[in-house]
Amino acid sequence: MYQNHTIKIYNSLTGEKEVFKPINAGHIGMYVCGPTVYSNVHLGNVRTFMSFDMIFRYLKHLGYKVRYVRNITDAGHLENDADVGEDKITKKARLEEIEPMEIVQRYTVDFHNVLDQFNFLPPSIEPTATGHIIEQIELISTIIDNGFAYEVNGSVYFDVHKYNETNNYGILSKRKLEDLIHNTRALDGQSDKRNPQDFALWKKAEPTHIMRWASPWSDGFPGWHLECTAMSTKYLGEQFDIHGGGMDLKFPHHECEIAQNQAAKGKSPVNYWMHANMLELNGARMSKSTGNTINPAELLSGENTIMSKAYAPSVVRFFMMQSSYRSILDLTDDGLLASEKGFYRLMEAIKYSNDLNVCNTSSFNVLDWKQRCYDAMDDDFNTPILIATLFEASKFINQIKDGSASITAEDLEILKATLHTFTFDVLGLEDTAKSETGTDKLNGAVEILINLRKEARINKDFVLSDKIRDELAAVGITLKDGREGTTFTTN
Incomplete structure (x- = not known):
């Protein structure tokens, strides 16, 4: 299937x-910098x-054999990403008086528990x-x-100036060594380093x-x-296809990775560098110090x-997928509320699609729509465009349900x-109506109320009918009356 797709990836290096061309046809090696625990x-x-879980999922869907390596940093990461100070893990252990x-x-x-909640592979x-x-240790010896x-004095340092004589330290971040020298403060006693x-x-x-x-x-x-x-x-070879991480890792972490590999192996390690952008909260950088x-x-x-309420993991995931992985994303209550409505609208359409009537003609070009879904993902994994395209199908499903559109059995499948x-x-979403504990009982209770409301309307007891509708709406359950009867959604 991948042979029929031309994927374009935004390469931070260039x-x-x-156009994405794997080193080995049909196989992809992808490394993503994991957490410091x-x-x-x-x-x-x-x-x-x-973002990289979504990319992993799509590449696997296309039939690529993907080796996805994501590390755990459990030593060596010093405070402020520097070469001095205390190891972050050791510091936390000392504060809590444990190993x-x-x-x-x-x-x-x-x-792992958090990622499981968000349905990561x-x-x-x-x-x-x-x-x-x-x-x-072997890599250091080679360098x-x-x-x-x-x-x-027992420490080993990478000689950036020596390296830059024959290579380009700054090739990824587009920084020049001369500017770094100019903007660097005095060593403050760090006399072990040459520079x-x-x-x-x-x-x-x-x-x-x-x-x-x-x-x-x-x-x-x-x-x-x-x-x-x-x-x-070690796991992907001296050169591999994709290296990913957050935008904050581009310099110095990823820049240093390129230098280390070039110094040890004589070649740049990665063909496509991919960086996910930052997440803000209410228009500002997230910060513990400011609350x-x-x-x-x-x-x-x-x-x-x-936030005004709790949000289901798939709602949060849907919210994040509505923005390009390369865009800064602002997490807000209004944004999550809007995404929640959109998510349940999509889930509702998928549920309706199982019970649609078919006929001899289709008033919607399903094959063209399907191709546009793939086109969106092939264009640097453009999930916002993909979701907009999925909502086109959602609208069409509702039109079929209302009798204003038609579809053949083949197109419906x-x-x-x-x-x-x-x-x-x-996208890795989950239908929360299937996964949330107690949902079956909730559905049953709402159906009882829907039937009671139906009886009240037959008996022309519109006060009771409206009361049931309004009180359900007050707790986030919206009733919808249609030709097929009354359905409900949860907000």
Whole structure:
């Protein structure tokens, strides 16, 4: 199936949409930088991982064999993404007076639980930094042997200036080394580095540092940037197709990954760099210090002071899919409320599609509509256009139901299959009417009230009829009267 599709991907390396050509026909290697497991997963990170989950789903749907690697950072990530300070996991462990690996376990479990709630597919491989110390030490040794790193007092640093003599440090972020030098403050006692722009490949552990490993240079721990180079190339090869992550990782993390691979292997590791954009909250950056923040659990439970109510995971996912992964997305209560209505309208149309009457003609070009669904996704995974196209089908289904449009049996099967594929398999949405606990009982109770209202109307007791309708509406249940009878939706 993929042979019939020309996918275009916006490549952050070139700043252009490019026709996607895998290194090996029919096979795709994709690496996405995973979480540093020292706290509950941030909602902005959820959006990034959700974007690549959608991409993973679509590529698999097209028939590609995708090896999707998403790592767990469980060591080596220092405060403020710097080469000095305390390891984020060690710091959290010290504050809570428990072992660092207890922190790792707690927040890895939380990470998986949150992603399960949003219906993520698991990656093909989920390696950890601590599980690949040997590979990282070997990579450092190669970089030193190639003349692009140096050891000082047990720590090893990447020589950015030496590297830039024959390569381009800044090729991804479009930053120039000269500008970085100009904007860099004094070293403030960091005398181990030859230049402020150099970054750590291995850090000698201080006596109080708990997470440490033996190496040829010292007992210490690897640099944060190194782990992704080691793990991505181990499982995907020295060159692979797609590397993804959040926009905030473009520099320095991804820039350093390119430099490390180029220094060790003599080649750039990735053909297509993809970056998901930021998630804002009510028009401003999320920040714990200002109180402008909300985590996934608070959003789904409604236990917060920012949103008016709780939102189902698929509603949140639908909201996020209504924006391009490359666009800044503003999370607001109004936006979620609108998405909730749209989500249930789509679910309702899919439910109706199972009970439509067919005839000998179709008043809707189903094959053209199906192609436009694929065209949207082939154009850099344009989920906003895809969703707009799905709503065209939703409108058509309602027209068939009302008798103002018609469809053949063959076209109906294509319509239903395509709706199911893109709504559930590609966008990863779930029909909450099927999955929410207690829904069957709710449906039964509402049906009883609908029948009581019907009897009241037959008996011309319109006061009771209106009372049932209005009181259901007050608790978020809307009744709709049509030719087929009365149906309801939940808001």
